Amino acid sequence: MQSYPLHSLKEGSWFKLICGASYQHLPVVRSLAVAYSLAGADCIDVAADLAVIAAAQEGITAAKKQLKCENLPDNSPWLMVSVNDGEDPHFRKAKFDATQCPIDCSQPCVKVCPAEAIDLNQGGVLDSLCYGCGRCEPICPQSLITTNSYISCLSEVIPLIKSLGVDAIEIHTQVGHYDDFKRVWRDISPIIGQLKLLAISCTDAPNVIEYLRSLYALISPLSCPLIWQTDGRSMSGDIGRGTTHAAISFAHKVLQAQLPGYIQLAGGTNNYTVSKLKQANMLGKPNGAGKPNLVSGLAYGSYARAILTPTIAQLETALQLNQVKSIKNQPMNQLNLKLEQNRELLEQAVNTAKELVSQIKTANS
Ligand code: SF4
Numbered sequence: 001m002q003s004y005p006l007h008s009l010k011e012g013s014w015f016k017l018i019c020g021a022s023y024q025h026l027p028v029v030r031s032l033a034v035a036y037s038l039a040g041a042d043c044i045d046v047a048a049d050l051a052v053i054a055a056a057q058e059g060i061t062a063a064k065k066q067l068k069c070e071n072l073p074d075n076s077p078w079l080m081v082s083v084n085d086g087e088d089p090h091f092r093k094a095k096f097d098a099t100q101c102p103i104d105c106s107q108p109c110v111k112v113c114p115a116e117a118i119d120l121n122q123g124g125v126l127d128s129l130c131y132g133c134g135r136c137e138p139i140c141p142q143s144l145i146t147t148n149s150y151i152s153c154l155s156e157v158i159p160l161i162k163s164l165g166v167d168a169i170e171i172h173t174q175v176g177h178y179d180d181f182k183r184v185w186r187d188i189s190p191i192i193g194q195l196k197l198l199a200i201s202c203t204d205a206p207n208v209i210e211y212l213r214s215l216y217a218l219i220s221p222l223s224c225p226l227i228w229q230t231d232g233r234s235m236s237g238d239i240g241r242g243t244t245h246a247a248i249s250f251a252h253k254v255l256q257a258q259l260p261g262y263i264q265l266a267g268g269t270n271n272y273t274v275s276k277l278k279q280a281n282m283l284g285k286p287n288g289a290g291k292p293n294l295v296s297g298l299a300y301g302s303y304a305r306a307i308l309t310p311t312i313a314q315l316e317t318a319l320q321l322n323q324v325k326s327i328k329n330q331p332m333n334q335l336n337l338k339l340e341q342n343r344e345l346l347e348q349a350v351n352t353a354k355e356l357v358s359q360i361k362t363a364n365s
């Protein structure tokens with residue numbers, strides 16, 4: 001039986017949720033995985049971090065239980081982990097020393113942060129919440145904020161790929177990283193047979209098509225399907241409607257190159273992307289991986305997370321209230337602890353997620 005995510009790729013209706021290559025807030029990752037799994041997502045993309053992978057897996061399993069389809073694992077989204085081969089904005093954390101901040105600073109960094117990752121009372125940036133968007137750095141009038149890049153540690157994840165239930169790996173690369181990509185590929189290639197999918201994410205740059213061709217020559221023949229993730233304007237989908245243009249124009253460029261593999265947009269995707277793609281005649285059934293003349297799907301990151309933030313915040317408030325009750329030795333109301341256990345918030349979250357997922361799911365009908 002063909003799995004549903006693969007079917008979506010072939011039909012041009014693939015939806016991927018990006019939780020964030022650096023995002024490590026476990027309860028939020030879990031809630032996002034529950035809501036988007038129930039809304040019909042084909043893939044949940046998370047950081048290469050054992051705890052984050054476990055949280056997403058728990059969310060997917062909880063969603064399957066809700067659907068009472070534990071015996072139909074092919075209907076659940078694939079779990080993807082994102083890794084990088086070198087410096088990449090998705091793999092960095094902001095930092096500053098809050099003791100250096102002037103007392104009268106109006107704290108524009110706090111206001112601009114989409115992840116509520118800055119808290120001066122807790123020393124500055126909360127590492128697990130920061131996903132590296134970089135918006136805080138230029139806004140600080142004192143130039144106190146810098147970012148630390150890192151390279152994903154694959155050694156922990158690779159031996160556990162199967163037992164962790166990881167279905168796919170995405171390698172983030174950039175033009176000029178060929179030798180670094182080769183190094184990462186050397187680690188991944190021995191376990192490629194255990195994967196259902198490989199994705200390569202790249203941003204636009206001069207000579208990008210030649211670069212992608214060189215990567216394809218390196219990884220082929222490939223035993224699983226391949227996605228080219230055309231990353232337009234990284235981590236910007238929640239900023240406004242205009243951010244979607246860079247993602248579309250880069251996808252168009254890669255489509256013209258007729259590279260073997262599926263093409264999926266990211267970086268600036270939001271509520272406007274599907275309608276813009278329709279206007280550009282870039283949606284439809286791509287007729288398999290050999291003829292990528294249309295895009296196969298979309299990945300949403302900051303926008304998908306932002307639309308669920310109010311609901312998840314309500315869940316956190318409910319949890320805090322429960323903790324207070326438990327301290328007072330009142331019975332703990334388990335019904336508010338997890339998204340799937342709070343019917344009202346679950347429905348709210350799934351309906352919101354469905355509004356986004358259904359855009360690509362119904363685009364070709
Ligand atoms: S604005 Fe972006 S980079 Fe800065 S702390 Fe928030 S998430 Fe991290």
Ligand code: SF4
Pocket residue numbers: 096098100101102105106107108109110120139140141142143144145
């Ligand atoms: S904007 Fe700069 S100086 Fe002001 S609170 Fe933020 S980090 Fe401190």
